[in-house]
Amino acid sequence: MSERAKIYVWRLLILVALLGSWEYLTGIKAISRTPGLYWIDPFFISRPSLIVQRFMFLASGEVRLNIWQMALSTVQSTLLGFVVGVSTGFVAGLVLGRNDRLARIFEPYIVAFNSLPRIALVPLITMIFGFGLAAKVVLAWTIVFFIVFFNTFQGARSVDADLIHSARFLGAGERQIMRTVIIPSALAWTFASLTPSISFALIGVVVGEFLGGESGGGLGFLIIQSLGTLNAADMMVALLALGVIGIVMALGIKQLEQRLLRWRPEYRKAA
């Protein structure tokens, strides 16, 4: 068996063992009566068979808001917040990164706003933007913007001065230097911030959905609703769905990164 196959087999074995013991142990009433182990009970952690059942139900047309609609709403808000955050963060990072005076003027404001826990803004954002899509996107944006901003800022500052000199000797004007030297060099830094950005965008959106109620929809709403009805199985469905969404989006970013940074040696082997 090849090394690759071995690794896959082990991964599968671990998954089966986890799901198997989860299903088996939650079926034994005596365990949940043992002090300290009360939580090994379908009431708290549900069980795989129940989760599948609830998933089938939530995915069917019998519910008012099915799981696909909720997932779509979450994905949509995340991507929107991500795109808006990355583009504004990139432009701001580039401008401040190449302009010392502006950077110094804005520094205290940026540091202050960035030190603010973004979760604390949720009620305020809800007050301003209501319970819908806008509030979720704004929340994701306030997080993503700073991640991308700081990376791009750093990237724009650390452009190799000799590359700029070479460009000038070859006849480049200031705009051409921006386009052919500074942006490509800063992009490598910006890309490094995209994977954390998408994860944080998702966090922002889910937190927004906790408060957003049914009009905001989304998987965060399903989680909070399940807490209200003490429905562990629904909560697990939402968590698994969020996990899948997170992985798919992170892989998508990785693909994009590999394409655009194919000039870097560390991406060449993988591409």
Place this chain on the structure above:
Amino acid sequence: MIGALIAPTGGSITVDGTPVWSPSSNMGATPHRTPKPPASVGYVFQKDTVFPWRTVRRNIALGLEYRGVPAAERDERVREAIALAGLDGFEEAFPATLSGGMRQRVALMRTLVVNPEILLMDEPFGALDTHTKINLHAELLRLWGARHQTVVFVTHDLSEAITLADRVIVMTRRPGRIKMIHPVKLPRPRDVIKLRESDAYGAEYSTIWHVLGEEFAEHATAGGRGGP
């Protein structure tokens, strides 16, 4: 200073009658705000300054792009440059896949493709092994033979200076002042291998070496100047 990278402490510098630095322009210059380098000057840096995100072809095309040369002519000139430098087959390669010698060759062609009249070279082959270096010497002599640009070549390697230059200018240790200007009386075209076996080369070498030795410098700098 010729390339407007750093300001002179005094006086003015003109390239073909156009001032690069004059006492008045020096005033406002800061490390971040230097005048535009003269268009007729090309610069090959000591460090590898090939743009890593551009392929060989697009690196060489840079200067032509900046100067707004039409795409058809650009492609043609880039193709010629690639053939001249023996980089065929590597047109679409990214610099990370090339050796140091090849990258420096790309940097040289990138500078030469815009036909500068003055070529400033700051220890361009300093980081390369002897074998690669000698090959690049031969190449530089060949390329220079076609256009006879003025080349100002800074090096720590005396053999390199004698092989390439018409005039060797020896600088003192800090503060760097001109110690000696020595014309190299070796005939051209020069063969980089045979040249070093000749007695004339040996004589030139020992003359300059003696002057360098006087400096007791650990980092003696020889400035070589080639051209008409």
